[in-house]
Amino acid sequence: AQSVAQPEDQVNVAEGNPLTVKCTYSVSGNPYLFWYVQYPNRGLQFLLKYITGDNLVKGSYGFEAEFNKSQTSFHLKKPSALVSDSALYFCAVRERSNDYKLSFGAGTTVTVRA
Amino acid sequence: EADIYQTPRYLVIGTGKKITLECSQTMGHDKMYWYQQDPGMELHLIHYSYGVNSTEKGDLSSESTVSRIRTEHFPLTLESARPSHTSQYLCASSDPLQTGYGRNEQFFGPGTRLTVL
Secondary structure, eight states: OOEEEOOOSEEEEETTSOEEEOOEEEOSSOEEEEEEEEOTTSOEEEEEEEOSSOSEEEOGGGOEEEEETTTTEEEEEESSOOGGGOEEEEEEEEETTSOSOOEEOOOEEEEEEO | OOOEEEEOSEEEEOTTOOEEEEEEEOSOEEEEEEEEEOTTOOEEEEEEEEETTEEEEOSSOOSOEEOOSBTTBOOEEESSOOGGGOEEEEEEEEEETTOOTTOSOOEEOOOEEEEEO
């Protein structure tokens, strides 16, 4: 079975500081990993994904994530946070042997203060 | 423009009413999904479809039903709405026809926020 854990319900950072949102996963075999962002009263927007290859993945809006197989983690990072990055962030995983269903984490609310 | 659409965006109805939430996509995708997002914001898959005439139950049991008569259209129906159905419903799609093999991201619609009084 596949699952995702986002250990932090909330992350608070000051604008201009680095932002990290943590994600760990559990799958049988190798995973496909995804990060999404959700703004109030909106659907989810895709940020980035890890499929294979380079462990450091770059995505939209200056975000990046590092796949760490030994730690089964896929933390989302941004070197310098903006107030506009305040939103709800979801990590998702799919086993490669699975069908097309994603398993989502519970979400992490990011607040960036000016 | 390729996109995924949901209507209505907001719906407030009384108990016992029949409702249909619409979802359409012009992405050329054959996989479509319905998620329920509860007040705690966690997403739960309630229905999915691999293509026309294909529908499956998701991980979270739901009293709703879905149909997939056309590739681009995936409506969700509640025969008799109850207050426990109050939630946000998100539709998504993925994987162009005959490609992807699960590596493609899902694209989400803006959601329908349903309130049953």
